[in-house]
Amino acid sequence: MAERTVTNQAEPVAAVATVEGGKRQRSHELNALIGLVGIALIFEILGWIFQGQSFLFNTQRLSIIILQVAVVGIIAIGVTQVIITGGIDLSSGSIVGLTAMVAMSFAQVGTYPRAVYPNLTDLPVVIPVLIGLSVGLAAGFINGALIAYTRIPPFIATLGMMVTARGAAKWYTRGQPVSFPTDSFAAIGQGMTPVIIFLAIAALFHVALKYTVYGKHTYAIGSNESAARVSGISVERHLILVYSIAGVLAALAGIVIASRGLTAQAGMGVMYELQAIAMAVIGGVSLSGGRGSIVGTVIGAAIFGVIISGFTFLRLSAYYQEMIMGAIIVAAVVADVYRQRYRTSAR
Amino acid sequence: MASDGIVLKTEGLTKYYGGVHALEDADFTLQEGEHVAIVGDNGAGKSTFVRQITGVEQPTAGKIFFDGKEVTFGSPIDARDVGIEAVFQNLALADDLDVPSNIFLGREETYFNLGPFSFLNEKKMYKRSMEALERTGVKIPNLRNNIANMSGGQRQCVAISRAASFASKLIIMDEPTAALGVQETTQVENIIRGLKKQGIPLILVSHNLRQVFNLVDKIWVFRRGKIAGMLEADKTDGNEVVSLITGVKTGVHENASYI
Numbered sequence: 001m002a003e004r005t006v007t008n009q010a011e012p013v014a015a016v017a018t019v020e021g022g023k024r025q026r027s028h029e030l031n032a033l034i035g036l037v038g039i040a041l042i043f044e045i046l047g048w049i050f051q052g053q054s055f056l057f058n059t060q061r062l063s064i065i066i067l068q069v070a071v072v073g074i075i076a077i078g079v080t081q082v083i084i085t086g087g088i089d090l091s092s093g094s095i096v097g098l099t100a101m102v103a104m105s106f107a108q109v110g111t112y113p114r115a116v117y118p119n120l121t122d123l124p125v126v127i128p129v130l131i132g133l134s135v136g137l138a139a140g141f142i143n144g145a146l147i148a149y150t151r152i153p154p155f156i157a158t159l160g161m162m163v164t165a166r167g168a169a170k171w172y173t174r175g176q177p178v179s180f181p182t183d184s185f186a187a188i189g190q191g192m193t194p195v196i197i198f199l200a201i202a203a204l205f206h207v208a209l210k211y212t213v214y215g216k217h218t219y220a221i222g223s224n225e226s227a228a229r230v231s232g233i234s235v236e237r238h239l240i241l242v243y244s245i246a247g248v249l250a251a252l253a254g255i256v257i258a259s260r261g262l263t264a265q266a267g268m269g270v271m272y273e274l275q276a277i278a279m280a281v282i283g284g285v286s287l288s289g290g291r292g293s294i295v296g297t298v299i300g301a302a303i304f305g306v307i308i309s310g311f312t313f314l315r316l317s318a319y320y321q322e323m324i325m326g327a328i329i330v331a332a333v334v335a336d337v338y339r340q341r342y343r344t345s346a347r
Numbered sequence: 348m349a350s351d352g353i354v355l356k357t358e359g360l361t362k363y364y365g366g367v368h369a370l371e372d373a374d375f376t377l378q379e380g381e382h383v384a385i386v387g388d389n390g391a392g393k394s395t396f397v398r399q400i401t402g403v404e405q406p407t408a409g410k411i412f413f414d415g416k417e418v419t420f421g422s423p424i425d426a427r428d429v430g431i432e433a434v435f436q437n438l439a440l441a442d443d444l445d446v447p448s449n450i451f452l453g454r455e456e457t458y459f460n461l462g463p464f465s466f467l468n469e470k471k472m473y474k475r476s477m478e479a480l481e482r483t484g485v486k487i488p489n490l491r492n493n494i495a496n497m498s499g500g501q502r503q504c505v506a507i508s509r510a511a512s513f514a515s516k517l518i519i520m521d522e523p524t525a526a527l528g529v530q531e532t533t534q535v536e537n538i539i540r541g542l543k544k545q546g547i548p549l550i551l552v553s554h555n556l557r558q559v560f561n562l563v564d565k566i567w568v569f570r571r572g573k574i575a576g577m578l579e580a581d582k583t584d585g586n587e588v589v590s591l592i593t594g595v596k597t598g599v600h601e602n603a604s605y606i
């Protein structure tokens with residue numbers, strides 16, 4: 001029974017993306033929104049059938065969905081911009097792990113006897129935060145510089161960073177978790193603060209992508225890199241900027257997670273890069289570059305959250321959930337490929 | 348040198364790609380207000396020549412003079428800055444952006460300067476795009492449409508309007524009608540005639556000799572990376588041009604593939 005309901009879930013997501021082939025194009029965002037409502041309603045109905053209770057009208061569940069989405073969503077905002085340039089960032093999950101470790105090591109309380117830096121405890125909260133963000137900035141900068149100047153595919157460059165950053169996270173404390181943060185550091189991830197951070201970041205980059213030169217050039221590079229170059233856009237510098245932003249946002253997510261969990265472990269953020277990519281693609285960001293929006297990704301993130309939470313709600317085993325997430329990612333990309341094909345044939 | 352009315356001049360312009368001599372010793376001149384064509388077989392060095400004078404590539408040897416001064420173009424931006432605009436065959440437009448964004452790509456109008464995060468003045472770009480399209484006689488129903496949703500002709504017209512609206516001194520078009528239908532080709536040709544009236548010099552790379560004879564004053568023939576000769580359009584005919592293109596003096600029929 002469980003499997004049956006499951007296959008039914010995956011379809012609307014794919015449909016969301018393909019409906020767009022209609023004559024008078026509806027926006028990706030609207031389609032994604034319709035998909036979100038549809039999926040939520042399906043879970044609502046299944047909830048009454050199988051669990052005898054409402055899926056949506058449950059504040060606790062809603063707040064869990066929103067929180068889950070918020071942390072990975074912060075990463076997805078950065079990844080969205082990378083994908084719009086026609087690239088990909090596989091390193092964000094590892095950057096989360098590395099920055100969580102590094103930031104936490106500068107945020108420990110003095111009363112804890114085995115702090116990583118016993119002489120650097122009880123520091124003001126800005127210090128671990130800035131150090132953490134700098135680590136993400138450095139990783140993103142290296143990604144961007146490699147891609148822009150050596151012309152290696154973004155897939156390879158960020159795959160390298162994925163492995164390297166994870167290795168660095170483990171090396172940093174020889175695999176030991178880092179715990180006991182100061183109260184002010186712990187406050188970053190408490191309550192609904194991560195959600196506020198997510199929404200603020202989303203709003204900021206929505207404006208940047210839509211109304212600034214930065215956004216115009218981001219779309220232009222993903223659309224036609226040689227045109228962008230001939231038009232006088234410094235493609236190299238722009239790519240470094242975009243990957244750096246993605247690195248910083250992954251770092252921010254790492255700080256939030258460490259703060260929320262009151263501990264940092266080298267294994268934090270595993271698979272987050274794929275979840276973030278899935279959120280973006282479900283939200284209508286095209287893997288071939290040039291198209292997508294922050295609004296789309298936010299809706300994509302919500303869809304992602306509803307599906308995960310819906311499966312948990314229906315008491316579907318965690319193993320199935322992972323397998324289905326994989327299928328959803330592939331389905332979203334397949335939908336994107338068909339969308340491309342439709343576009344090129346329509347011209 | 349500025350006084351003798353020469354806009355662009357190259358001396359011994361040479362480009363090697365490894366061992367391939369794509370362009371050798373090209374001496375080229377373009378007078379003020381003049382429209383010239385560059386013709387030649389595939390691989391004759393036409394596009395290579397264009398890439399050197401638009402800054403897309405840097406020549407192996409030789410000099411370029413523009414407006415009487417020697418120039419070296421490190422990038423297309425340098426060429427643009429002195430007033431040279433180019434319309435490339437297929438690499439100039441960003442499909443996922445609308446018309447004003449494409450026309451102003453790389454030189455966006457902003458409200459105030461915040462580096463890359465400067466806010467775009469979309470209204471001004473829209474207005475000026477309308478004006479640019481009107482000047483070149485291009486009609487596009489909705490400027491807010493993405494370029495991807497437009498026909499090949501409309502796209503090319505946008506690219507040409509963009510070049511025409513910024514080019515102060517010289518426009519270079521590399522096969523602007525190669526992928527267009529008959530009507531669209533006529534439209535592009537009319538735009539070119541308009542530029543002639545405005546007195547903006549033009550270099551047209553074309554395979555289409557009929558078009559060349561209709562539009563330009565002088566024909567520069569390239570053959571095997573060298574300039575084979577220059578002919579005045581009204582003092583020559585298709586036969587002579589084709590002879591130069593193919594390296595044969597006589598015996599070429601009007602219905603050769605170039606005509």
